[in-house]
Amino acid sequence: MAETVIQTRGLVKRYGDFTAVDGLDLEVRAGEVFGLLGPNGAGKTTTILMLLGLTEPTEGSIRVLGHDPVREPIAVKRITGYLPDNVGFYDELTGRQNLFYTAELNGIARREAAPEIDRLLGRVGLAHAADTRVGAYSRGMRQRLGVADVLLKKPRVVIMDEPTLGLDPEGARAFLQLIRELADEGMTVLLSSHLLHQVQAVCDRVAIFVKGQMIACGPVEELAEQALSGEPLRLEVEFSPCPPELLAELERLDGVESVRRLEEGEHPGGPAPAGGVVRLELVCRKELRPEVSRLAAAHGAAVMHLSQVGRSLDDIYRRYFAEGGEGDGGSSKGAA
Incomplete structure (x- = not known):
């Protein structure tokens, strides 16, 4: 089991009568991209502010690499980007000058910062x-300059x-690829x-948030099993050819x-297949992809x-959101 980088237990944040975060138990492991979805x-965002020590929890505990953000906010800020x-920068300064300013704030000598800034700008x-x-x-x-700014102090998480809000599709794709590369190099995101x-597209595990509660947590595949268990599976398959016996x-x-x-016109996975190719939809009570492939080969x-x-995160989220939104028994803590 990888090292636990972030851990919360019974985390609650109230603003008067409003509960923004309600009984959060969370674990984020070293080297993973962990998604908070909701x-x-x-x-x-309230959860993030508590992790960073920028707002205090009403109840519960937090540890970021063993440090308590409430009692040790500076220690947490040293290891966290x-x-x-x-992202806020000084518009009148260049990208390089902004990074030198960040280096100075973090006590990094200019002669040490210069080659690192060049490397990060290229990265x-x-x-x-x-x-x-x-x-x-x-x-x-x-x-992207914000990522360089964050990485300049070599954080562990x-x-x-x-981060991709307002980016065009290609910009978002490139940004997500950068996040994946950071995780592959050992960074926790x-x-x-x-x-x-x-x-x-990018997360190893996902926590689904609804009305301040984490109602599910795990890899997307596991969330699908939890959320959609009992529902039939739908397979889309294209054969060429597709004899009547098959x-x-x-x-x-x-x-x-x-x-x-x-x-024709019923092909959600892409354009209609070319001549000689037949596309079918199979509704199944269990996983049958190996059997379907075997039968095709036999014919x-x-x-x-x-x-x-029908097993995408969109399907999973709609199911969990409907249940959590109706208040009919969604877990307040989830399973981290």
Whole structure:
């Protein structure tokens, strides 16, 4: 088991009669990208502020690499980098000058900072704009400069709050790739977002927040089993060719409830297949992908595509959000 980097127990934050975070038990492990997923107002940012020692919890405990943010806020800030949703820089200074200013604030000598700043600017794709005033940067460039700014003090954990908000699709994709690379190099990243597809693309584990409560936590695959257990599986498969005998055997296969040929315009996984390719939807009571592939081979049919659908983070989130939103028994602590 990897080292626990962030741990909370019974964490509560109230503002008067309003409970922003309610009984949060959370563990984030070294080297993982951990996603906090939920709509605006779910308690994600409040949780981050408590982790950083920027607001005190009403109840419960927090440890960030063994340090208590309430009693040891400076120690936590030394080992933690924070990237808010809107990074603040001095617009009249260049990207390089802003990073030198950060280095000075962190007590890093200029001769030590200079080569590291050059390396980081290259790492985040801003070497070409190092000496351009930040006021001329796009939002995506500012976010990448924010990553360089965070990494300059060599933190052990980086916390990002809605880091891709406002970025165009290509900018968001590049930013997520950078996050994944940081984790692959051993950095621990806690990522807060309401963008399901981005969380699914980059996170090792996900915690789903609804109304201040963490109602589920785990890898996306496990969340699907928890949230959608009892529901039939849907498989989309493309065969070339698809002889009638194969179709008949699929319909008789143990665990198959129905087989339906997808007509033109019914291809959520992509464009309609080319001539000679048949796409089917199988509704199953259990996992049957190996059996489907075996039957195809036995009938000389090539499997052009085979995937399970309806098990995305979007489907999982809708189920959990509906249950948590109705207050019908969603767990207040989740399973970290």
